[in-house]
Amino acid sequence: MNIGYPCVNYTIKRSTNNTFRLSSYSHNKVRETIQKNIDHFWDILRFNLDNDIYFFRLGSQFIPFASHDVFDFNWQHEFRDQLSELGRFIREQKIFITMHPGQYVVLNSPNEDVVRRSIKELDWHAELLDIMNIDGWIQIHIGGIFGDKQSAIQRFIENYRRLPARVRRRLALENDDRLYNFSDVKQISERLNTKIIFDIYHHKLNPSEHSLEEILSYLKSPVIDYSSGDKYGRHHDTIHLDDFLEFYTVSEPYQPKIMFEIKDKEKSVLKAINHIKSKKTLKTLFD
């Protein structure tokens, strides 16, 4: 099923986000950690297939410090074969992968150095996905406002054009919970012809005039970040099935890919999948 979770699996205690402190940086540390992330990634993918999960978000620490100035390690060469093999498996099994670089990627910052580092960060994500030769998306937010939203958007558009083609091909814009809602993202995405990842909880906190069904039918094959929480923006610790099933019933006709951003990760995904399957089984029995 196309319900996934990000980065970490607590059941099998595996993470694609193993890292280390900058103070213990060394060639060997980088090599070891990347190897660990690759190994854990394999374990997670196998767990996922056993459990009918075909969607996963790869952690942005997969190559730790990859865009940092001190970084000096030819991971592309050293891990090319392993990464191609991983990629082949992902293609064959038709697994969909996304990545979501952190809050430090601010493409529309007025600070040129922040922009430069953001581009560098996005570029290694794209390079990794290219080496794996898979159709992975890289999702980011628009960024800050800096006192004037229109010029912030204009700056986003200008800086987008500076991105290497391999980044642009994969970039997906996501609505955030305070500054850029779905309608802002839609407008920018139409200017730039980028993909969109729709975050349902951000939409609840920072709504636009569009209804859920309008949004789902607008997005050709919707990829959705799904989470829930209270009115203060605190995330729930586990899936609230009633809410989710209500959303799922509306969205199912659009065949969305749904990323659960929920603290207990795969546990919530399994709850949801098992529930949906048992409902389908019941339906078949009674039809």
Add this chain to the structure above:
DNA sequence: CGCAGTCAAGGAGAG
């Protein structure tokens, strides 16, 4: 071994 403090990095908003 478990825990608390800290970690490369940006920006907004609350207080």
Add this chain to the structure above:
DNA sequence: CTCTCCTTGACTGCG
């Protein structure tokens, strides 16, 4: 001005 929160917790020194 300082703190907190956000992508995504994870590392590590200390007891």
